[in-house]
Amino acid sequence: MIYLIVFISLLFLGIGSLINESNAKYLLSGYNTMSEEERKNFDLKAFLPFFKGFHHFLGISFLALSIGLYFISEEALGLFLAVYPILCYIYFILKSHQKFSNSLKTPWYQISIVVLVITLATVTTLFAFGLKEDHIVIKPNQIIVEGFYGEELQNDEIASISLIDDLPNITLRANGFSIGEIDKGYYKTEDGEKVKLVINKVRKPILLITKTNGEKIYFSAKTDNNQTVLRKIKKLSTKF
Numbered sequence: 532m533i534y535l536i537v538f539i540s541l542l543f544l545g546i547g548s549l550i551n552e553s554n555a556k557y558l559l560s561g562y563n564t565m566s567e568e569e570r571k572n573f574d575l576k577a578f579l580p581f582f583k584g585f586h587h588f589l590g591i592s593f594l595a596l597s598i599g600l601y602f603i604s605e606e607a608l609g610l611f612l613a614v615y616p617i618l619c620y621i622y623f624i625l626k627s628h629q630k631f632s633n634s635l636k637t638p639w640y641q642i643s644i645v646v647l648v649i650t651l652a653t654v655t656t657l658f659a660f661g662l663k664e665d666h667i668v669i670k671p672n673q674i675i676v677e678g679f680y681g682e683e684l685q686n687d688e689i690a691s692i693s694l695i696d697d698l699p700n701i702t703l704r705a706n707g708f709s710i711g712e713i714d715k716g717y718y719k720t721e722d723g724e725k726v727k728l729v730i731n732k733v734r735k736p737i738l739l740i741t742k743t744n745g746e747k748i749y750f751s752a753k754t755d756n757n758q759t760v761l762r763k764i765k766k767l768s769t770k771f
Contacts, residue, residue: 532601532608539612540594547586550579561639578631585626589619605711610658617651661708661715664731664753667738667760669767674740676729676748680707680716690743692764694736694757698749699726 555562555575559582565573593615600608621644628640665678674684674692699720707716707728714730727746730737731753738757740748752760 533598536594536597536601536612539616540590540597543586543590543593543616547583547590550582552576552579555579564639574631578627581627581630585619585623589616606662606713609710610662613654613658614651617647617654621647621651657708661710661713665715665729666752667750667764669764671767671769674764674768676740676750678715678729680727680729682748684740684742686769688742688744690741692738692740692761694761695739696736698728698730698733698737699724701728 550559552575556570557563562570562573562575596615597608597611600611624640624643624647660679663678665676665681668675668677672686674686674689676682676684699722701714701718702721703719704714705717705719705725707714707718709715712730712733714728716728717725718728719725724747727748729748730751732751734751734753734757736757738750738752738760740750742748750760751757
């Protein structure tokens, strides 16, 4: 993770240092699509120091804050990595329009803001769903695994429910959400088996639900221990 943080920080710093008056018409987004007449009316000399300063600040602040969060909370770090650059670029575009509104194309400004706001809303929604604890709801003839990757299981669809010492070795996330101790979605084991994980927090032993078709669901609660979850299943379900 540290290598990724350093790489992204250097990328932001590099963007700020790379763009100059000579290559702006090829590399600077928005400016490279302007006509020659529009470029003449755009104050590139005034814009470039602002562009450079913003990206240098973004790179340095991203590095410092990310490393700080790395030692505090992986969940907070993941949210920061996804959200902070988007918020910064929203500020950058708003400030750019305020300072250079006479020479910036209004459609470009509006489209950029809309795209970033939609992206921000999507990312925060995904994180909200991913970080929310998914519970198991037990009914006499049904067990419901809550959440985006949950499912409703009738008793006759379940072959067994047991506690195991640990998760299998996971080699690939096929479709899911992973951050810190949270893993939710479809994964592949080192044996090539496709399994579903609903791990709110790694609490051993892990609850394993094996379906009659051979599919496996690994579940771990966040607030309760998994032995308590299994006891509730045995108490409330008519099958177990």
